Amino acid sequence: MKYIFLQCLVAMILNVTCSTSVLADAKDDAARHLASKSGCFVCHAIEPGAPGLDGKLPVGPAWKAVAARYKGDASAARKLTTAVMGGTSPYIRHWKDETSGNAMPPNSVTLSEADAAKLVTWILGLR
Ligand code: HEC
Numbered sequence: 001m002k003y004i005f006l007q008c009l010v011a012m013i014l015n016v017t018c019s020t021s022v023l024a025d026a027k028d029d030a031a032r033h034l035a036s037k038s039g040c041f042v043c044h045a046i047e048p049g050a051p052g053l054d055g056k057l058p059v060g061p062a063w064k065a066v067a068a069r070y071k072g073d074a075s076a077a078r079k080l081t082t083a084v085m086g087g088t089s090p091y092i093r094h095w096k097d098e099t100s101g102n103a104m105p106p107n108s109v110t111l112s113e114a115d116a117a118k119l120v121t122w123i124l125g126l127r
Pocket residue numbers: 035038039040041042043044059060061066080083084088089092093094095096099100101102103104105107111119120123
């Protein structure tokens with residue numbers, strides 16, 4: 001939060017617009033690295049429109065689509081951190097018709113809860 005504030009402050013001093021893109025940078029190397037080493041990119045892309053394994057639907061939803069869907073949902077960070085850690089249910093598919101994966105497996109094997117929360121915060125800020 002402090003970092004975002006500082007970025008905005010710098011933007012104001014330089015007299016450039018502090019756009020929402022400052023909130024989460026898709027190129028954020030630390031976040032990308034964490035996602036990459038945690039295996040997220042096997043199933044997810046950041047940008048929508050990337051084809052999946054069958055050349056059609058992607059396995060998991062694009063993260064910019066996730067950010068758009070949960071925009072304004074105050075409980076999203078908590079819900080999605082739980083989903084990332086514990087996985088999702090194939091019986092309650094949130095991304096039915098948009099993804100080929102039936103469910104996300106638990107990521108708690110490769111990820112601490114703090115890192116899951118960090119990734120989710122980054123994902124939700126993507127525009
Ligand atoms: C084996 C494939 C796979 C991997 C690996 C994977 N995911 Fe997913 N993810 C999915 C699928 C499939 C869904 C859609 C689930 C649904 O439709 O309910 C999903 C959904 C999500 C969602 C949205 C959940 C919702 O309820 O809307 C987030 C956020 C997410 N994944 C983040 C991550 C992160 C972060 C990682 C890495 C730590 C990760 N995923 C790794 C397959 C995967």
